[in-house]
Amino acid sequence: MSKILIVEDEIKLRESIGQFLRSEGLAVIEAADGLTALKKVREEKPDLLLLDIMLPELTGIQICKIVRQEWSTPIIMLTALGSEDHVLDGLEQGADDYIVKPFRMRELVARIRAVLRRHHALPATGNVLAYGELNLDLDAVRLEKSGREIPLTPTEFKLLAMMARQPGRAFTRLQLLEGAIGETFENYERTVDTHIFNLRKKIEAHTGKPQYLQTVFGIGYRFGEKS
Incomplete structure (x- = not known):
């Protein structure tokens, strides 16, 4: 049974989410502020954080940044309608997904299950892909650049592995x-741009002229072919 930490200061919303998630067979932990959330992450080791952006003590963005320094725990941000800058800030700090309030509970559960699936089903083929300074170990779910490990979120790893398998x-x-x-939702495609932006900051020597994650204008992205 997956354990979900709901970090939300609106009592009624937090309780409603918790009740619905329990009815869907998920275990639930709750926190009403940022400091309590960090304490429960350390003590309870949840499988996923459902993290509101606007919180007492610490914001959701600050929590996301702290969590990403220590854990790869999946994070879904909860944001108010029209808070696009907050969404992008959260994704840049390593959040895996976001959902805009107000939302349907069934869509929320679908998002949670999608993030958990890709977190627990990362590639495991026994292959190591080597490109320039990069070594992508698909079995160990590990990326190294010039011998130094580069921490990636589950979403970042899967995106990189998918493209690196078919360079060009x-x-x-x-x-x-x-x-x-593995899932698509309305207005969801632009999140790929943010994940690619984050990956470029981690692996490219010059983000303005990427060697590995190249933009294909009018289409999307490609992984640069071996030189």
Whole structure:
């Protein structure tokens, strides 16, 4: 049974989410502020964080940044309608997904299950893909650059592995969503851009002229072919 930590300061919403998730067979932990959330992450080791952006003590963005320094725990951000900048901030700090309030509970559960699936079903083929300074171990779910491990979120790893298996091939955003993430939702394709942006910061020597994650204008992205 997957354990979900709901971090939400609106009592009625937090309780409603918790009740619905329990009815769907998920275990639930709750926190009403940022400091309590971090304490429960350390003590309870949840399988996924459902994290509101606007919180007392620490914001959801701050929590996401702290969590990503220590754990690869999947994170879904909860955001108010129209808070696009907050969404992008959360994704840049390593969040795996987001959902805009108000939302349907069944869509929320679908998002949770999709993120958990890709977290627990990362590639395990026994192959190591080597490109320039990069070594992508698909079995150990590990990326190294010049011998130094580069921490990736589950979503980042799956996107990178999908493209690196077929260098030179142009992928549309929709193909990347379906192949690496496994789910598509309305207005969801633009999140790929943020994940690619984050990956470039981690692996490219010059993000403005990427060697590995190249933009194919009007289409999407490709992994640069071996030189």
